[in-house]
Amino acid sequence: MPVSRPGPSGSGTRATDADGYGAPRRFWRGLAQHAPPGVDAVERSWRSPLRGPWLTAVYGSVLLVALPLVIITGLLDYAAYGPQFDQAFPTNVGWLRLPAFDWPTRPSWLFRVTQGLHVTLGIVLVPVVLGKLWSVLPKLFDWPPARSLAQVLERLTLLLLVGGILFQIATGLLNIQYSYVFGFDFYTAHYFGAWIFTGAFVAHVIIKFPRLVTALRSRPLGTELRTPRAATRPEPPDPDGLVAAEPGPATVSRRGAVGLVGGGALLLAVVTIGQSLDGPLRRTALLLPRGRQPGTGPNGFPVNRTVAAAGVRPEQTDASWRLTLRGGGRTVTLDRPGLLAMAQHTADLPISCVEGWSTRQTWTGVRLRDLAALAGVADPASARVSSLEKAGLFRTAVLAPNQILDPDSLLALRVNGVDLAPDHGYPARVIVPALPGVHCTKWVAEIDFRGQADG
Amino acid sequence: MAERAGPTAGRDRPTAGRAGRLRAAYGAAPWHLVLVTAVIVLAGWVALRLAQEATFGRMLLWFVGAVIAHDLVLFPVYASADRVLRAVVRDRVTLLNHLRVPALGTALLFVVYSPGILRWGETTHEAATGQTQRPYLVRWLVLSAALFLLSGATYGLRAALGRRGSASRARR
Numbered sequence: 001m002p003v004s005r006p007g008p009s010g011s012g013t014r015a016t017d018a019d020g021y022g023a024p025r026r027f028w029r030g031l032a033q034h035a036p037p038g039v040d041a042v043e044r045s046w047r048s049p050l051r052g053p054w055l056t057a058v059y060g061s062v063l064l065v066a067l068p069l070v071i072i073t074g075l076l077d078y079a080a081y082g083p084q085f086d087q088a089f090p091t092n093v094g095w096l097r098l099p100a101f102d103w104p105t106r107p108s109w110l111f112r113v114t115q116g117l118h119v120t121l122g123i124v125l126v127p128v129v130l131g132k133l134w135s136v137l138p139k140l141f142d143w144p145p146a147r148s149l150a151q152v153l154e155r156l157t158l159l160l161l162v163g164g165i166l167f168q169i170a171t172g173l174l175n176i177q178y179s180y181v182f183g184f185d186f187y188t189a190h191y192f193g194a195w196i197f198t199g200a201f202v203a204h205v206i207i208k209f210p211r212l213v214t215a216l217r218s219r220p221l222g223t224e225l226r227t228p229r230a231a232t233r234p235e236p237p238d239p240d241g242l243v244a245a246e247p248g249p250a251t252v253s254r255r256g257a258v259g260l261v262g263g264g265a266l267l268l269a270v271v272t273i274g275q276s277l278d279g280p281l282r283r284t285a286l287l288l289p290r291g292r293q294p295g296t297g298p299n300g301f302p303v304n305r306t307v308a309a310a311g312v313r314p315e316q317t318d319a320s321w322r323l324t325l326r327g328g329g330r331t332v333t334l335d336r337p338g339l340l341a342m343a344q345h346t347a348d349l350p351i352s353c354v355e356g357w358s359t360r361q362t363w364t365g366v367r368l369r370d371l372a373a374l375a376g377v378a379d380p381a382s383a384r385v386s387s388l389e390k391a392g393l394f395r396t397a398v399l400a401p402n403q404i405l406d407p408d409s410l411l412a413l414r415v416n417g418v419d420l421a422p423d424h425g426y427p428a429r430v431i432v433p434a435l436p437g438v439h440c441t442k443w444v445a446e447i448d449f450r451g452q453a454d455g
Numbered sequence: 456m457a458e459r460a461g462p463t464a465g466r467d468r469p470t471a472g473r474a475g476r477l478r479a480a481y482g483a484a485p486w487h488l489v490l491v492t493a494v495i496v497l498a499g500w501v502a503l504r505l506a507q508e509a510t511f512g513r514m515l516l517w518f519v520g521a522v523i524a525h526d527l528v529l530f531p532v533y534a535s536a537d538r539v540l541r542a543v544v545r546d547r548v549t550l551l552n553h554l555r556v557p558a559l560g561t562a563l564l565f566v567v568y569s570p571g572i573l574r575w576g577e578t579t580h581e582a583a584t585g586q587t588q589r590p591y592l593v594r595w596l597v598l599s600a601a602l603f604l605l606s607g608a609t610y611g612l613r614a615a616l617g618r619r620g621s622a623s624r625a626r627r
Binding site (some may be wrong): 148157184229271286292 | 479480481482484487488490491492493494495496497499500504505508510513515517518521522524525526528530541548551552553555556559560564566567568570571572575576577580581582583584585586590591594595598
């Protein structure tokens, strides 16, 4: 399609759109004619012959497939925290509440996969997002900035789209590295930021999808991936003005540009995936907190909170420690030998954290359903587990019926054949299949079982 | 997208006329208006909700700041760095790319893992993991050096093979 190149004012009046101006025409036309100084120079300074609809569409289609996965796994992580017990943060989300359901305990690796995918994909997509933004950056400096109300509104949604993805990436990356320099609540910001981004993302996909299809069809992928640098030519001028007006010679082929972004993604994947793996490969997460084991031996696996940080003192966990079980007006007190004298069950279960790391260990202890029966609540509706910790967002956690009754749900006393280390929750901790790590309460002091009849 | 009024559009002129007028005045099809309005309303509703938070100003600053930091700081910085590099190596494109690739890898690792590399959050990191953030800087430097070394070695190999190739061609 013939497209007239920018006129003297640097404004790209596209011949295809009649004149493309909405009402009031005089205003938009006037705006186009009053370009600030420098617009021409900026327009001519875009040199890369690679920018164009095809390359943008390639990066865009990767994001189109992968970002929904990040969004869905993120929402599932929220659901895993148990919003029905007001323990998913932020708690008060109004219309943006998710449908209530009991988070399943099977498969036991469910949460390991959802949070692992969310964090790992989120990191791996960073170069794709940067590549996509690079490919459309000239649009930011277009003059006129809009030719109609439609373009003004769409540009506003693009601000939400770009701000949204960058905000989510920045807060997510800082959170998994325990850096809270932003000074606001991570959960609140990341949850609401996700909704702003998702809305803008859906609209962008709907508006641009036909463009994406046309662009991908314009140059067969196979041919493009066989074209060397020497044969790389700019795309023909496009209605969106992505193709440079005065492109320079190619220093990289399109294949190279795709490979560069793919290589960046691969590099990040290689130094990130280790935090979700056990064994020697864990060490490959070179730049992340959970690439390092905190020690050797049966208790040498990562923690999310040290005993020192939790403020649990040794005299609280010595022989004087007692576990209190409450249920239906009854109170039962048990010491550690008493718990060890009960039927012991061993289960291989992963412990996974929303910050993207997980590890599978062998836990031994008393089944939670046996403790519920001991407390006189054979048919529990919920159980509130409290820790010896005095403060902290996760000093108590509520478990749903399926999480109490699963045969592998334990009050663990031992791990990998030895007593739990203080950092892993000695004298006793909860471990439930597919439950977020922060709800697997450590240094347990009390479990309050509620029966179905208690409401 | 709304169809253009063709010769056959005459029969239902009133509808086409109204839709056409709306399209011309607004600048896109009506569904476009519905869609972008929905997105803006959603974002506005979230903003109003968050406005009650004491830290709302900071959130807004980070949201808008992220766009400015990328579009008006990060992009100009890497684009200028690339121009400088191109001016230095002139028309040796292979050398240029053998410098670009490890430089981009180094920068990417820094952007993603800077909180650990710069030790932002020593206390929270230690409370969570029981470990310090000290090793990350050295590891990033070693990884970066490895990327440059690998790229340099491949460049050397390519150059050597290229020379041998042209020498054998010359002999023939």
